[in-house]
Amino acid sequence: MDGPLISFHDLSVGYNGRPVLSGITLELPRASFTAILGANGSGKSTLLKTLLGLLPPIEGRIDAPSVVFGYVPQSIQFDPIYLLSGFEVALMGVYGRVRPGKRAAPSERAFARECVEAAGAGEFARKPFAELSGGQKQRVLIARALATRPNVLVLDEPTAGVDITATHAVLDFISQIIREREITVLFVTHDFTLVRDHAQHVVWLHQGRVLQGTVAEVFTPELIFEMGMD
Amino acid sequence: MGSLHQILSPDFLLRNSVYTSVLVGCACPLVGVFLVMRRLIFMGVALPQISSTGVAVALSIPLWLGFKPTDHASHALAFTGSMAFSLAAILVLAFLERRGRGQPEGRLGTAYVVAAALSILLLAKNPYGELGWLDMLKGEIITISNLDLALTAATLTLVLAMLGFFYKELLLVSFDRELAFILGKKVVFWDVVLYVLVGLTVSMAVLSVGPLIAFGFLLIPALTAHTLARNMRQFTGLACLIGGVAAFCGFWIAYQWDLPVGPTDVVLLGVFYGAGWAASRAVRRSS
Numbered sequence: 376m377d378g379p380l381i382s383f384h385d386l387s388v389g390y391n392g393r394p395v396l397s398g399i400t401l402e403l404p405r406a407s408f409t410a411i412l413g414a415n416g417s418g419k420s421t422l423l424k425t426l427l428g429l430l431p432p433i434e435g436r437i438d439a440p441s442v443v444f445g446y447v448p449q450s451i452q453f454d455p456i457y458l459l460s461g462f463e464v465a466l467m468g469v470y471g472r473v474r475p476g477k478r479a480a481p482s483e484r485a486f487a488r489e490c491v492e493a494a495g496a497g498e499f500a501r502k503p504f505a506e507l508s509g510g511q512k513q514r515v516l517i518a519r520a521l522a523t524r525p526n527v528l529v530l531d532e533p534t535a536g537v538d539i540t541a542t543h544a545v546l547d548f549i550s551q552i553i554r555e556r557e558i559t560v561l562f563v564t565h566d567f568t569l570v571r572d573h574a575q576h577v578v579w580l581h582q583g584r585v586l587q588g589t590v591a592e593v594f595t596p597e598l599i600f601e602m603g604m605d
Numbered sequence: 606m607g608s609l610h611q612i613l614s615p616d617f618l619l620r621n622s623v624y625t626s627v628l629v630g631c632a633c634p635l636v637g638v639f640l641v642m643r644r645l646i647f648m649g650v651a652l653p654q655i656s657s658t659g660v661a662v663a664l665s666i667p668l669w670l671g672f673k674p675t676d677h678a679s680h681a682l683a684f685t686g687s688m689a690f691s692l693a694a695i696l697v698l699a700f701l702e703r704r705g706r707g708q709p710e711g712r713l714g715t716a717y718v719v720a721a722a723l724s725i726l727l728l729a730k731n732p733y734g735e736l737g738w739l740d741m742l743k744g745e746i747i748t749i750s751n752l753d754l755a756l757t758a759a760t761l762t763l764v765l766a767m768l769g770f771f772y773k774e775l776l777l778v779s780f781d782r783e784l785a786f787i788l789g790k791k792v793v794f795w796d797v798v799l800y801v802l803v804g805l806t807v808s809m810a811v812l813s814v815g816p817l818i819a820f821g822f823l824l825i826p827a828l829t830a831h832t833l834a835r836n837m838r839q840f841t842g843l844a845c846l847i848g849g850v851a852a853f854c855g856f857w858i859a860y861q862w863d864l865p866v867g868p869t870d871v872v873l874l875g876v877f878y879g880a881g882w883a884a885s886r887a888v889r890r891s892s
Contacts, residue, residue: 427787446787456642457780458836469787470777476770503835523788 379444380402380405380527380559381426386435388418388425394433395421401578401587403527406557408550410570413580419563422580426561445525445558449535450512455505461515462500465491468522487522494518495548510541517548528552534569546573556573608861621749622744623856625757626866629810630852632761633822633846634830635768636806639799641827647713647785648698649823651720652691653816659690660811661727668731680753680812687808695800749813749871760809764802775799776837814867816867823846829874829881850866 379402389395395418403409413419424430426437427444445468468490469483479487491500496514498508505513511591513533520528534542550573551562564570570577570590577593579586586593607631611617640649663686667674674682694716702709749757768775778785780794810819830843855870 427783429783429786444787446784448781448783453781454642454644456644458831458834458840459780460836463837464780467777467781467784470773470785470790473773475774478623478773519784 379403380439382438383426384436384438385411386425386437387433388421388430389433390421394431396583396585397593399433399435399585401585403559403577404560405559406553407576408553408560408562408574409576409578410574411561411563411578411580412565412567412570414565417565417580417582419580420531421575423529423561423563424437427514427529433512439527442525442527443525445520445523445528446526447513447516447520447530449532450509451535452518453504453512457505460501461496461504461507461511462487462491463482464504464515465494465496465500465518465522467604468519471523487518490518490521491515493521508541509535510538510545513541513545514548517545521552521556525558527561532563532565534564534566542569543572549573612857612860619860621751621754622866625749625754625813626852626856626870627849628757628761629813629819630822630826630848630850630870632764632806632848633810634826634848635765635821635841636672636799636803637823638830638841638844639775640803640823641831645699645702647710647717648695651698651713651717652803652821652823653811653819653823654717654724654806655689655694655720656804656819657692657813657816658724658727659686660809661724662686662690665727665731677752677775678886680873683812684756684808687811688804691804691807691811692801694787695804696797699796699800727787753811753813757809757813762803764806767798767802771795771798814870818867818870821874822852825871825874825878826851829878832878832881832885843849847874847881 381403383401387394387397389401399422411419411422421430425432426439427446432462466484466487467480469479469487473483475477488497488500491497494514494517496511496518499511500515500518504512507515517528517530517533519533520530528549533545533549546569549560549562552558562574571594574590576587577588577590579593586598612619612623614620617623637649640646660683663682664679666682667678698709698712698716701712763768774785774795775791775798777790777797778787778792782792785795806820807823810822814822826844826848827840829847830840834840835845851870851874855873856866859866859869860865
């Protein structure tokens with residue numbers, strides 16, 4: 376149980392057979408907070424979608440035995456035409472355990488409610504999801520991800536459209552989840568400062584290159600200069 | 606009020622037309638809710654027209670082969686053609702939409718206008734067209750037999766049951782495909798289930814009330830309900846209620862003033878939409 380939770384072996388990811396990133400070999404430690412950092416178009420979302428199984432790898436493989444993903448997408452991607460409350464969105468997290476044609480059992484509904492409370496979304500869970508602020512939506516989506524009973528929480532730009540106070544609140548909450556639930560967190564962002572302040576490990580994507588290590592190892596002045604971030 | 610008593614009487618000569626009208630009025634908005642949520646409104650316009658082209662093509666086949674089918678065979682052929690064209694169109698158009706290439710509105714507009722023109726061409730070359738086909742394509746709601754009513758009721762009950770039974774799956778796949786995939790749901794399967802239900806409803810509605818009215822019932826009640834509803838239950842319930850009430854009141858008004866039923870229904874739906882929009886604005890201003 377001490378080995379890495381997820382391993383990428385000489386992985387190439389991209390669309391329609393055209394690689395965006397190639398030769399990625401890396402390991403994600405258990406119960407860690409790893410950030411995938413990169414500018415727009417660097418391939419971080421493509422890598423994430425491949426990890427989640429939404430895109431097939433072009434080459435190589437991903438070993439992720441017995442991993443259950445809890446996925447937190449960008450809150451701005453949801454169409455406000457759906458008249459769902461925050462709780463109804465969070466409840467979708469349990470649907471993986473509910474058979475087609477069946478309703479979520481009271482125990483599953485109670486668990487979803489617990490996740491909503493744990494994510495600090497209890498106050499506004501009854502309000503329409505579309506009318507929540509960016510930070511509130513993120514909390515609901517985190518609750519939904521927790522309701523899947525994950526051992527890996529994957530967050531795609533969780534702070535997009537969220538103000539700075541709410542951003543730090545969301546990331547502090549994620550750090551707390553790692554401590555309390557021993558969940559591995561994989562967090563995709565283009566925000567260098569957020570990674571430096573919150574993450575333990577970094578996978579840095581830049582112009583097809585991949586750097587990885589702890590924050591202290593990767594964020595050296597030399598490497599920052601080399602990656603053009605100074 | 607005399608005409609209302611007549612319509613409600615079990616001995617009313619056109620009772621099958623009233624029942625069919627209300628059934629279609631209640632069922633179409635339920636699949637229409639999914640079309641509206643998936644932003645497939647143009648699909649709601651094009652599908653009934655394509656479906657009616659399917660009717661015209663299916664009814665042309667016996668003539669091309671040199672025989673005239675019985676009335677029952679004609680109805681069976683019409684339903685098969687309508688269903689086949691609706692399903693093929695919705696599956697192809699939805700697939701192209703998912704690929705995200707080209708111009709979806711352009712494709713749907715082209716499909717709509719070509720389907721409409723093809724129906725007219727097929728009708729023009731058919732010696733029986735003027736006798737019965739035109740009624741079928743226009744949706745002649747006056748001549749509904751007991752068998753037609755039973756078929757419509759059975760089909761729409763099946764659609765209703767499936768929508769109710771698999772609502773959770775259909776909503777999840779519509780709202781967040783990525784989550785559905787990650788949770789291990791068969792996303793393409795549920796898409797196909799929804800499209801088959803839309804195809805069935807559209808085919809039955811087109812045969813019962815015609816393409817124009819089918820389009821009206823598919824989309825306008827759902828759009829009206831969306832302006833008034835606060836949650837999904839209200840959204841679907843109100844859409845169904847608005848469709849049913851419009852269908853019944855439309856029939857009543859048409860019977861009272863000797864108007865064509867279909868266009869009366871659609872105009873009434875338009876009035877409901879306007880009233881719903883005004884009511885929702887008034888509520889927003891006051892809160």
